[in-house]
Amino acid sequence: MKETGPNLSEKSTLLQKGTVAPDFTLPTGAEKKVSLHDYKGKNVLLIFYPADWSPVCGNELTLFTEIHNDFQKLNVQLLGISVDNIWSHEAYTKSMNIPFPLLADFEPKGAVSKMYGAYNEQGFSSRALFLIDREGVIRWSYLSPLLEVPGMDEVLEQAEHLVATQTNHSKISESRQEHHV
Amino acid sequence: MFKSKLKIPPNDGDQRKGSLKAPVVLVQYGDFQCSPCRKLMPVLEDLKNHFGEDLCFIYRHFPLRSIHPAAEFAAIAAEAAGVQGQFWPMHHLLFQNQNELDAMTIKALGSSLNLSRKQFLEDLNLPILREKVQNDFNGGVRSGVNGTPCLYLNGARYTGLFSYKMLSQEIEELRKPKGLFSFFS
Numbered sequence: 371m372k373e374t375g376p377n378l379s380e381k382s383t384l385l386q387k388g389t390v391a392p393d394f395t396l397p398t399g400a401e402k403k404v405s406l407h408d409y410k411g412k413n414v415l416l417i418f419y420p421a422d423w424s425p426v427c428g429n430e431l432t433l434f435t436e437i438h439n440d441f442q443k444l445n446v447q448l449l450g451i452s453v454d455n456i457w458s459h460e461a462y463t464k465s466m467n468i469p470f471p472l473l474a475d476f477e478p479k480g481a482v483s484k485m486y487g488a489y490n491e492q493g494f495s496s497r498a499l500f501l502i503d504r505e506g507v508i509r510w511s512y513l514s515p516l517l518e519v520p521g522m523d524e525v526l527e528q529a530e531h532l533v534a535t536q537t538n539h540s541k542i543s544e545s546r547q548e549h550h551v
Numbered sequence: 552m553f554k555s556k557l558k559i560p561p562n563d564g565d566q567r568k569g570s571l572k573a574p575v576v577l578v579q580y581g582d583f584q585c586s587p588c589r590k591l592m593p594v595l596e597d598l599k600n601h602f603g604e605d606l607c608f609i610y611r612h613f614p615l616r617s618i619h620p621a622a623e624f625a626a627i628a629a630e631a632a633g634v635q636g637q638f639w640p641m642h643h644l645l646f647q648n649q650n651e652l653d654a655m656t657i658k659a660l661g662s663s664l665n666l667s668r669k670q671f672l673e674d675l676n677l678p679i680l681r682e683k684v685q686n687d688f689n690g691g692v693r694s695g696v697n698g699t700p701c702l703y704l705n706g707a708r709y710t711g712l713f714s715y716k717m718l719s720q721e722i723e724e725l726r727k728p729k730g731l732f733s734f735f736s
Contacts, residue, residue, distance in 0.1 A: 428618075429698040435617040437692055467617040521555050521695025 382513040383487035384498055391416075391502045394482045396473035397456050404449065404471055406506070413446040413532060414502040415525070418488040418495040420516065422454040422462040422472075430497070430519040431468055437522055438469050444533045449473055452495050453480050488513070501528050503536070555695025557703040561609055564683070566629075566638045568599055569607030574726040578609045580691045580701040583626060583645040584619035584652060587713070588700045592646050594715050598722065605726045610642060612687040613699050621652040624675075626684040628657045631674040635666040 385391070391414075395405040406414065417434060419427045434441075434448055441448055448470040454462070459472040475482045475495060483489040488498040499520065501510040510528045514520045561567070561576050569576075579595065581588040599608050612629075614622035625645050632641035644660045645652065658675070662668045674680065691701070695708065702709040702718075705725055711717045 432615050432618055433692075433697060436615060436688075440692075519697035521697050522692045523555060523558070523695040526692070 380490060380496055380513060380516065384496075384511045384513050385486050385500070385508055387508055387510060389508045391500065391506050391508050392482075392485045393506075394485065396451070396475060396482060398471040398473050399456055399460060404473055406502070409447050410506060411504050413444070413504055413529070413536075415441065415446050415448050415529065416486070416498075416500040416502065417448060417450045418483055418486065418498040418500075419450060419452050420490070420494040420497060421452055422458045426497075426517055426519060427452075428466065431466060433519065433522055434470070435466065435468050437526070440526060441529060444529050446501075446529050446533075451475050451482060453483065453493070490516075499525060501525075501532060503532060555708040557706040557708075558693040559690035560706070561607070565609045565611065566633060566642075567607055567609045568639065569604065571607060573607035574605050575602065575722050576607045576609065576705055577722070578611060578703040580611050580613040580687070580694075580696045580699060582612075582614050582619055582622045582699045583629070583642075584622040584649060585615070585699040586649070589646045589649050591700050591713050592643070594713065594718065597715055598718055601719065602722055602726070606722060611691060612684045613691045613696055613701065614684065614688065615699070621654070621657065623681075623684060624654055625652055625657055626687075627675060627680050628661050630680040630683055631671055631677070632661050632664060632666060634674050634680075635664075635670065637664045637666050640664050 391406060393406045395403050398404045417430070419430060421427055431450060438448065450468070450470065450472040452472070453475050455476045456474045459474055462468070463472055480489045480495060483495040486498070486500060488496040490496050497514040497516055497518070497520075499510070499512045499514070500508055503509050509532050512520060557578060561571050561578060577595070577598070579591075595608060599606055612626040614626050616623050629638055629641045629645060632638055641661060641664060644663070645657070648656065648660060658672060661671045694703070700713065704721060709718070709721065711721065
């Protein structure tokens with residue numbers, strides 16, 4: 371594919387598996403803010419993307435919207451993050467029927483994206499995913515090429531694997547308690 | 552990572568043109584309200600005409616309901632027409648009238664085909680047809696479909712341009728016999 375416009379190749383600087391996910395607070399509307407710690411006890415998928423209204427991001431967020439219920443069943447909260455402002459996010463959410471919050475990493479520009487190593491120096495968030503477990507530890511991160519929507523097969527498999535592991539750990543823990551009683 | 556393969560193999564439940572035993576099986580995931588899918592339709596028809604029995608073409612549904620409000624109903628309607636052997640004519644009509652699609656238009660399009668109108672309208676409510684569309688969609692998600700149209704050639708994701716030239720080259724390559732002698736050619 372001919373490369374036009376922004377530089378499409380990115381070297382991964384993403385926070386990796388096993389890292390404690392940095393906490394943050396970002397606005398998701400005129401009077402509403404969201405913090406990562408609000409979701410403690412729940413798994414979270416952070417979806418960093420370059421821009422509202424761009425064609426590739428539209429495809430990506432549409433796919434996440436279509437399978438939002440699958441993530442809900444897995445107790446995984448989706449959070450979209452870009453450097454757009456809250457008004458753009460509000461119009462975009464309405465236009466695309468997006469059922470999960472879009473967070474504005476607008477001021478200081480890209481601060482949270484930078485904390486996660488998911489900031490493209492051309493001025494926008496990278497197309498990156500972080501699966502964070504209910505204890506706040508990153509269990510999977512993935513940097514997608516700028517013009518490529520990640521396949522949901524891998525994302526779902528990662529989420530299912532995490533939940534299966536958690537279920538297994540809970541069972542072992544219960545079994546231990548019963549054993550000691 | 553993300554090297555997608557078709558997770559649901561071509562099967563008798565698929566809407567298809569050609570034999571499952573053809574040397575090349577092309578599976579399309581599509582949405583009747585997707586403009587690039589409409590543009591691809593004549594290209595795929597030309598490919599089928601050119602390769603004949605060497606190519607089996609399968610259409611699976613991948614309606615993006617959040618942005619295409621009539622896409623799921625259109626998919627169900629195509630399947631309802633398919634119950635009476637009219638899937639492909641309905642598939643064509645839906646793409647040809649893509650910009651007009653709503654429930655009323657879709658019912659009218661189906662009713663214009665050579666089928667029992669009463670049965671067609673009743674079948675639009677069959678849960679099994681809705682499930683078929685949903686199963687196609689789910690299979691697409693598990694196969695890494697990340698937008699429409701999305702094509703698989705003999706189970707492998709096609710990532711080239713959607714042009715007749717590029718696709719025909721790929722199909723030509725795949726239909727070559729894979730024997731000892733092909734190693735030297």
